[in-house]
Amino acid sequence: MRRYFGRKLLVYGLTFLVAVTVNWMIPRFMPGDPVQSMIARANVSQPAAVEAMRAHYTSLFGFDLPLWKQYANFWAALFRGDLGISVWLFPTPVTDVIVRAVPYTLALLVPAILLSWWAGNRFGAFAARRRWLENTALPVGYVLTATPYMWLAILMAWGLGVVAGIFPVAGGYGFALRPGWSAEFLGSLALHWVLPFLSLFLVAFGGWAIGMRNMIIYELEADYANYLAALGAPRRLIRRYAFRNAVLPQITGLALQLGVLVAGALVTEIVFSYPGLGHLILQAIQNQDFFLLQGTFLFIVVGVLIANFVIDVVYVLVDPRIRTGMGGEAA
Template sequence: MGFGRYLARKVVVYGITFVFAVTLNWLLPRLMPGNPIEAMMSKSGGTANTALIKFYEELYGLNLPLWKQFINFWTSLFHGNLGYSMLYNTPVSGIIRHALPYDVAILLPAILLSWLVGNWLGAIAGKNKKYDRYTMPVFYFLASMPYFWFAMILVYVIGVKLGWLPYSGAYAPDLVPSFSWEFISSFLEHWILPFLSLFIVMIGSWAIGMRNMIIYELEADYVRYLEALGGSEKLMTKHAYRNAILPQVTGLALQLGMVVAGAIATEIVFNYPGIGVLIMNAALNQDYFLLQGAFLVVVVSVLAANFAIDLIYAFIDPRVRASYTEG
């Protein structure tokens, strides 16, 4: 019963947050200076005469009062319509559907594998002082390294100088996405460098966080109590690790929430066709509909990840489960 009430409260809180965030994402592009129709016409080389501007404003509904545009936005959203992109001249939902798999293909493996490897290395560093002395400078160096800077190093060294791997796009420009071996092999070759630029940098942050938490937990009173009772080192380490991993799980959820548009700079360096590049292009060209559609995907992914982690905590932390049963 306690868990049911907790779940209902969480649903209400996340629902309110969703409405507020999406409303803000809808409003902010419209507060930007400039006229999106004029920007669209200047990009296409057309003449921005008054009659043509009025026609396009009526076509996209931008001539309506803001309150009516807001109502139309939510009505369309509930019908699964994200609008029509002024930049790409195609439905926003189709653009996002095309770009989303590329974000997931890069960021999801990078986040999960770096989390596993980083926590493993950090746990070893927290227990072994000799190992800690030599590895921590490396971890700090990796954690302080910007993604785009390391990405440019990979492009220059591996892509340009050595010529081992391609460094632009998601696949060869003469190919069409399909399940053929030719396309898959080309996709994997283009995938390696963006993946490495994220995976290697992320390892440092995860390792530092786990190392610090392990050191803290091994000095906690419950570990000292276990030691006084004659508990084995394996048992003490097991309990310390279970408590140390909790903040890392929270960090993992936040990172997974940013699996969409979580590496805009990296995508720009590699010219990778993900949501991050769409957001940049939409902002530069004042494409309201594409910008609010891309931000909607980001908001949903972040909220879904945080909601999931609230539920996961109930299974990995006995203290949280106890609070549910106690109401």
């Protein structure tokens, strides 16, 4: 297992290096000048003051250095935990801006990922035992899994927010409220959370349900299932073994779909103006905030890599064949 996880850590380390390098490159090759945008927001008209501000901010952000020097300084600051200063919210550090937005994104992603995976697999296994669902619920699952996150978010905002007026369609809480632990704020927070969560949950739920239903049917037709049935094993026992084998590819699929779910969460946050990392990315692009953009992407990259590594660990724990293969390789 040490060799297995050693190889995994090496792969993740190389992936992190490449992803962070691309993350650093993207903002710097985007059109626009962040220093110019800061000067424009300051509304300074005197030419001497404009030039003084340009020279000061250019030196402060290190834009006057060669690109290779900026890249080296970026890695040096990264190992110190310094992500720079936000151009849009100057002089607030990027780390502080991200820390305020992360809880909102995690509050959407974690429940949506875990609940959709659990509920989708359970419903798919149930649908494999009920043929009548193939003409009712399963077509709905195909529609959901093929639906873009943004389109479903817009549809739910219009139907449940604008037309029905049940849920708010913008923000993370009431605009007249201040964040705190009061019952009024927590209730408003929960109401604003429902539509973004459902947009992510429903799309992912349809995919997991269809996948598990197909895997269960495949497992029930395997040789071991037929052998157990010939021995007179109870139908429930055969389905239990089929579910255990069918869930393994679903764990692998969770690792593969994690990036898609994260991207869907970012787009959904933009639709609902939800104050998470997706909203930060949009604001950073609009305000040409290099440091906030690369800091937000960095957090997403690290989070996805850590989550994939955890899934790799879980896969080893739940599949004894992996551990047996490790033992044979070590021998």
